[in-house]
Amino acid sequence: MNIHEFQAKQLLAARGLLVPPGAVCETPEAARQEAERLLAQGASQLAVKAQIHAGGRGKGVFADGYRGGVRLVRTAEEAEACARAMLGNVLVTRQTGPSGRRVRRVLVTAAPEIRRELYVAVLLDRARACPVVMASTEGGVDIEEVAAHSPDKIVTEPVDPLLGWQGYQGRKLAVTLGLTGPLLPQAVRCFEALYRTWWECEAALVEINPFCVVATPKGETLLAIDAKMVLEDNALFRHPDLAALRDENEESPLEVEAGRYQLNYIKLDGDIACLVNGAGLAMATMDIIKHYGGEPANFLDVGGGANVEQVAAAFRIIMQDPNVKAILVNIFGGIMDCDVIARGIVTAVRETGLSVPLVVRLEGNNVEAARRTLAASGLSLISAGSMADAAEKVVAAARGLGQVVAGTV
């Protein structure tokens, strides 16, 4: 689960990471007040940052042509004007896709003078089965680019999950990043806070980019200028406070609805919907649609123990996608009763009708009963024997060539 920058900064700050002072604002007036407060505290420059779950905000463009989801300003009036331009507007970045995201909140913070931009993150090292702290002197740019062009600029420090992060690891990393003198103990505290946040919140990713050395009247200090956190979905059941940070506005409405029925649904850009049991088979079904020249409209795994209601809900959800030109149901009912799927399809189609061709491939447990259910329903559908047969037929059907093979099972 993704959370917003301001939420991530609150979780990090609570554990001792230094973040710039500021507040999240929902109105231009609130942004102005916060700006006035920060300026009165001595800030000379401020940042107004659109809060959406996507990177690339600084270079993003709003739907009305306003440029930049992160703006630097020097007065409260400017801060208010920026907030007014962003709030309610739709921001398109390289990560949002062309439809962009509506901005409902802005973060107004102090923006001190940056001396150095570093990168630091905590994530899971799957190959070593341990958390790893990753850092680089090349902050402020996409870490994937750094990894591609100068991998030697990235250092990693694996963590024993039974021991946790150790002080010496922090000192080692600080020196590698050139954080010496008075910055060294600060850096050690920051890394400790970062790792604790990852472990205690059970995050998949905590990323500070840029992690900056900034100038203050009292000397140089370390500050998390931006923060990104992804929480581990499987652990949310024991963190109700973190689960409450979910922002459904940032998710596709169909995905939110699917989640209510415990269905795994991910909307894609193609026109062939698929309904499958099992995540691996669901991915493989998307792949074989593509192999035969089609484009999948979604990933949908109804799971191994779906009931008629869940299957009917799954069917309704995929039919709500206006791009869908044909539907492929691919079930390998090892234990799952194929007839449950058949009855779910019939229930859904009775409620909502069927406006596009439907290709059904059922294999396995109780498949004969399932075929009888579908035949007795009088539904016009295209039956398929193997996965390859099913994929070929659904691709043809989506192109409007399906009628020749249409019939009942």
Place this chain on the structure above:
Amino acid sequence: MAILVGPDTKVLIQGITGSYGARHAQMSLDYGTKVVGGVTPGKGGQVFRHGPHEVPVFDTVAEAVRATGATASTIFVPAAAAADAILEAADAGLEVVVCITEGIPVTDMLRVKRALAGRKTRLVGPNCPGIVTPGDGPNSHGGCRMGIAPGYIHRKGHVGVVSRSGTLTYEAVWQLTQRGLGQSTCVGIGGDPVPGLSHLDVIRLFAEDPDTHAIIMIGEIGGSAEEEAAAWIKKHCRKPVAAFIAGATAPPGRRMGHAGAIISGGKGTAAAKIEALREAGVAVAPTPADIASTLIRLL
């Protein structure tokens, strides 16, 4: 022979009195698997009955092992208690532990994995369909079924199957069985980012198993376990290997159902895995419908 478990393996079921555990305990008993005991804390002394079978239930795995001589266990307990159940099984000295549970937090699995290091217990899963070593009887009856896979789709033979997916494995196994090709053992290692046995661990076992003559490996996007297996196969494996990698059309940054099926930071793509496998001399099936036929062409 087969790997990990055989028809004589004595199996426990942790969580045998829950609805999911009970249902699959029944199916394993019907398949002819030696389910010798169940474990549900607080229900020790009860008997789990199914047809002619009477399976004693124990409070702890340690008691169950002492009373039955079991060497393996299948875990069907909820995610919040699953890590503890795995550690309990390892503490009781079981050789093979299969964890079916989906949704175990990563931090739990990180600790479990560290705790299991250096012990004899081999963990399969979590979030997996389990292990099937097919038997001699009709529809492979008489084999060892630990987990949730449908027994009847199998057939005793000499192809080893290892996979991160459930239904996609069934699809491949069914393709093999329909073509008359049996399996030595089928191992579902699960779709989580921190699994017990890896592709490589299982492929090593298949490579050493005289009863396994060829291997099917099914992978998916996320992580680098397939690449690590490919590197080992290239150097050490003399048996024919066919593979399929799911998720070539999956968008980056999204978890495709399985917690571990995610392309992150440009890593873990299907293309990179397919490339690594081809480079290792593995025949990669172009579609999931060609998994068995791709292997047959190597034989």
